[in-house]
Amino acid sequence: MSSINLRTAVPGPRSRAVFAERVKHVAPGPFHTTPIVAERAEGATITDVDGNTFLDFACGIGVANLGHSEPSVVAAAKAQADKFFHTSINVVAYEGYVDVARRLNERAPGDFAKKTFLANSGAEAVENAIKFARAFTKRQAVICFEHAFHGRTYMAMALTGKANPYKSGFGPFPAEIYRAPFPDFYRWPGVDGEAPVCPGKLPCSLSRCLCSEAFARFIEIAQADIGETNVAAVIIEPVTGEGGFIPVPAPFLRMLREWCDKHGVVLIFDEIQTGFGRTGTLFACEQSGVAPDLLVLAKGLANGLPLSAVVGKAEVIDAVGVGGVGGTYAGNPVACAAALAVMDKFDDPKTLEHARQLGRLLEDRLESWCKKFPKIGQVRGLGPMRAMELVKDRATKEPDKPAAAALVKHNYENGVITLSCGTHGNVLRFLIPLIATEEQLNEGLDVIEVGLAKLG
Template sequence: MSAVPQERRVVTAIPGPKSQELQARRTATVAGGVGSVLPVFTARAGGGIIEDVDGNRLIDFGSGIAVTSVGASAEAVVRRASAQLADFTHTCFMVTPYEGYVEVCEALAELTPGEHEKKSALFNSGAEAVENAVKIARAYTKRQAVVVFDHGYHGRTNLTMALTSKNMPYKNGFGPFAPEVYRVPVAYGYRWPTGPENCGAEASAQAIDQISKQVGADNVAAIIIEPVLGEGGFIEPAKGFLPAIAQFAKDNGIVFVADEIQSGFCRTGQWFACEDEGVVPDLITTAKGIAGGLPLAAVTGRAEIMDAAHAGGLGGTYGGNPVACAGALGSIETMKELDLNAKAKRIEEVMKGRLAAVQEKCDIVGDIRGRGAMIAIELVKSGTKDPNPEATAAVAKACHAAGVLVLTCGTYGNVLRFLPPLVIGEDLLNEGLDVVAEAIASV
């Protein structure tokens, strides 16, 4: 159990005086382009609580954006990473390799969907993983075009900005972007013109038609999609959409890439979100929840595709850092020992029940969606489906003031997303939801 007391406590204004002092120092020396959701400075964190420098304890419904799924100071992560720190911090796997990297690749081969032979390459961040998946797919297919989807988010590097659909704050003023990237519709059930029941079939037909006509299937190296779209608003593609796109890719020799950076590692109640409809990707990208808060990412996939890149073509100085690899092994150990898939399903049950009760009373809650501990509500203007980003910001602000950290997202900025640590206590989860319900009612 975490050493941080698992109780909400608000003893100063949020942010408090010490956080405000640190914020002044930050403003003087940290680049203005680096934002923060809430300028409270963390002193320690664990379980479902973040404690700030003023002694406030906030219920954590963010997990560092789905990173600290096992908690921010999980025993197995700390134990394994500390032991590795004492042995060596770095050699660079491309200079002299070490067992931890191999062990992580073995674990990924075991855990990711499909019975085929798999290999992995390790990197530092989700954007790096996606970028390398594109490199690998291009090397394997000898093609160039990459297809992505409306509302998708894939990172902040030049190539992954091109893959990302949302302009502000991710792309605005940062172009020109990498070429040969094509965007097609996604099955966004809540906003599909003919209704969610028709969405999967119609959206997949539209997407396939656009790829075939505008790009040419024979030119496509990779199709990349988040099985649950994260930054775009926790959109679950309508049933039938992912299998249809995956089948189209298979029929046309296109590498199908599941971007599971936010949705992976028990977050949706399965090891990976694509398992929900039995989709087996050719390549899968992971990061965020993989290593209990240490920087690590991976591309895992069919051995023959992963081996397409020439020796020396993949890598990076820090990729698969030994301390991060130790953290990943501790994180996976924790997920198995505590059955965090079951915990995520229970979190979904509690959250959806509580949020449905809020929706009955408040007509600004247009949609409740997501799976496991990846749940969102889309806020709209009363009696319409018009996005309501003002209400969303107001609800988030009220939650923060009351000691509950929530995140917003969505192409229209009107989605509240909930990513609690999978180890959060149910009493704390319900207390946080009490605050969310009060905040929505007050708005």
């Protein structure tokens, strides 16, 4: 039985009417990928106000990893809502906050004592991770990377590596931020263009050699521009999210780890998009064997309620004294209850096994498309966090942003919600609910394949 059920042309009349009101009353800043207005959402589907049901391959930007309205998460949130919404952890504590912290400490990678700080959004957690690192090291400089996206508040925005639409017109930005080249070997100088190979599949020797090249450039910046003893933190996404789903090769993460250890620098992994099963393991960094000093989480943590976390070395977290971090709503009780239910789900090995199976099926399908459609420059990713980069020409690799936009439009008009991403806006990414059935995955991919064929 198919999941997609379209009763009207998309957008339908009720969606169009709400959109007209949105344009009148809502700030234009928040982007809108589809003109669809949701009525309800369940599992891997969203039904709009016109009665059209879509497969959701966007998950509210990688949030509803366990699917929409996952019954155990909804029940946990409802039970907490019946008790109380809010006391503020700063005033009267509650068990949920402490339980979330304990369980994240137990589950986060790294064989050392850990502590956790909770906040509301990803950007807020990034801001606080930098505060912990600076307070601990008593240094100021932060090294981030090309293609990074860390959020929209001032520090997070400054760390982000894409001017438009995220940064233009909003300066000045906080000082002491330095950007290193990202090990993107698809577009690395000297790497031949015709081979659309996922970075994870480069031959080992070539990958090591390119990682050393990329790392040499990182060291140049750290030594010459900053001076190692001034560096407080290095922050990186193990797979870029908004930056185009480019996985960081494991050797590069290991080099960063060794360098940070040598120079007393706090290594921060932003796993806001990669966390909670998105790459087939609870955290993406588990697949590289590298543990950060601070792990930044949000999105899938509470499967849709606003909650974020900085989990890390107890000594780093302890460097900020009482009152130095916090927030009225930080670690909301209802969101904490949802997060505990999310963690219960991930404690069942079947959840991640299924995610990995979806990842394998998606990878096979994308690789078969790569052979068929020259519009695809590269397919890449880690586990079910996968994407394809669309180009005008495989040899020149000129990004094809209009093609990505056309494909997103074709997809939602035919019942599949998808998102583009990438520094050049030319990447179609897959953020499939990790509970989608294989039939749902294939049904959605069939729709997308028709769209790809239309692109030529």
